[in-house]
Amino acid sequence: MATCTFASEERAELLLDYVAGTLSQSLNTEVERHLEACLSCRTVVKSQQEVWSSLDDWEPIPVSADFDRKLYARLGEAESGGFWQRLFALRWSSGRWKVAVMPFAAACVMLFAAFMLRFTVAKTPEPVQIAAHVESADVEQVERTLEDLDMLRQLSGPPGSAQEIQ
Amino acid sequence: MTAVGALERDAELMLRVREGDTASFGLLLERHRAPVIHFLYRMTQNQGVSEELAQEVFLRVYRARESYEPAAKFTTWLFRIASRLALNWIRDRKNERRHESLDAAAQPGQATRQFADRSPSAEQSLLRQSRLEEVRMAIEALPAKQRAAVLMHKYREMDYSHIAESLNCSESAVKSLLFRAYETLRQRLAHMV
Numbered sequence: 001m002a003t004c005t006f007a008s009e010e011r012a013e014l015l016l017d018y019v020a021g022t023l024s025q026s027l028n029t030e031v032e033r034h035l036e037a038c039l040s041c042r043t044v045v046k047s048q049q050e051v052w053s054s055l056d057d058w059e060p061i062p063v064s065a066d067f068d069r070k071l072y073a074r075l076g077e078a079e080s081g082g083f084w085q086r087l088f089a090l091r092w093s094s095g096r097w098k099v100a101v102m103p104f105a106a107a108c109v110m111l112f113a114a115f116m117l118r119f120t121v122a123k124t125p126e127p128v129q130i131a132a133h134v135e136s137a138d139v140e141q142v143e144r145t146l147e148d149l150d151m152l153r154q155l156s157g158p159p160g161s162a163q164e165i166q
Numbered sequence: 167m168t169a170v171g172a173l174e175r176d177a178e179l180m181l182r183v184r185e186g187d188t189a190s191f192g193l194l195l196e197r198h199r200a201p202v203i204h205f206l207y208r209m210t211q212n213q214g215v216s217e218e219l220a221q222e223v224f225l226r227v228y229r230a231r232e233s234y235e236p237a238a239k240f241t242t243w244l245f246r247i248a249s250r251l252a253l254n255w256i257r258d259r260k261n262e263r264r265h266e267s268l269d270a271a272a273q274p275g276q277a278t279r280q281f282a283d284r285s286p287s288a289e290q291s292l293l294r295q296s297r298l299e300e301v302r303m304a305i306e307a308l309p310a311k312q313r314a315a316v317l318m319h320k321y322r323e324m325d326y327s328h329i330a331e332s333l334n335c336s337e338s339a340v341k342s343l344l345f346r347a348y349e350t351l352r353q354r355l356a357h358m359v
Contacts (some may be wrong), residue, residue: 002277010343012341013341013345016344016345016348020319020320020323022325042353047352047356048348048352049354050352050355050358051351052320054297054298054300054301054355054358055301055316055320055321057294057301057306058208058298058302058305058328059300060203060204060207061207061213063199063200063203063217064213064217067217067220067221067305068195068199070221071195071221071225074221074225075225075228076203077179078225078228078229080338088321107177109259
């Protein structure tokens, strides 16, 4: 048997397109001319035509009568769904994601604030002790400051006098 | 309407849907409902599942209306969604898929399997049904992606580039899928010749 002159990759595509009827007129003529001389390709074409015919006979079942009704019901649910349904149905590309992020961010901030407040309240006793310590330290500091000011006045004399600090 | 005219019409309708025209969505549904369901039926070989998946397809088309760009061919986009859903379903249900029996009684709301009735005698009718069952099983035995490629190529008459877009792979990969699939079908159905 003579070897097919078509390259294997070219052959598969040409024969498939020939059976499918998608070749151009010129290529169709070329393939038909080749088939007259090539038994191998004729066998493939015949077999492929049988497969094609068998697939043609496989008709699908009719569409259910309530298909559209169910679809529109689902569309209606999707469009008029609750807050969370709308939230999760948002598409990022439209920029509407910001609407979803804002309430989520606000909720996070509130949770964080609540957590910090609880943490701060738990530490309440300490500030009283610290305040008492600071209070006593402040009083001493004030007394020393006043003493320093007295010393300065004594050193500087009355305002405008020649006995300014030397 | 020519093929080109139909494509332009699909894009035009989808743009109207993008603008909020739900009637245009209805027209698209009318035009593409059956092809999508039939494709999904041949992929899953289960009527209930095919219609459920088909509803999901149109639901996603509607939800994505605002981001639709007419540069993409509508049917390619449609079958990209459909094939992705079908491939996911097949992957998820690989070990659980139920086979419908030709003798099984019809469930309420489900149609029975129908075949083109061209045989006058009962014997020819049985022969025909047997042949079709062979075809159905041969298609079912194909790997999911090969199956999707064959169904789009044969029943939707999609060219290699559009099948590639729908399956999210290269054109050469599609050719490879188809050549292997048809080779398998030829071998499997050779005894029927």
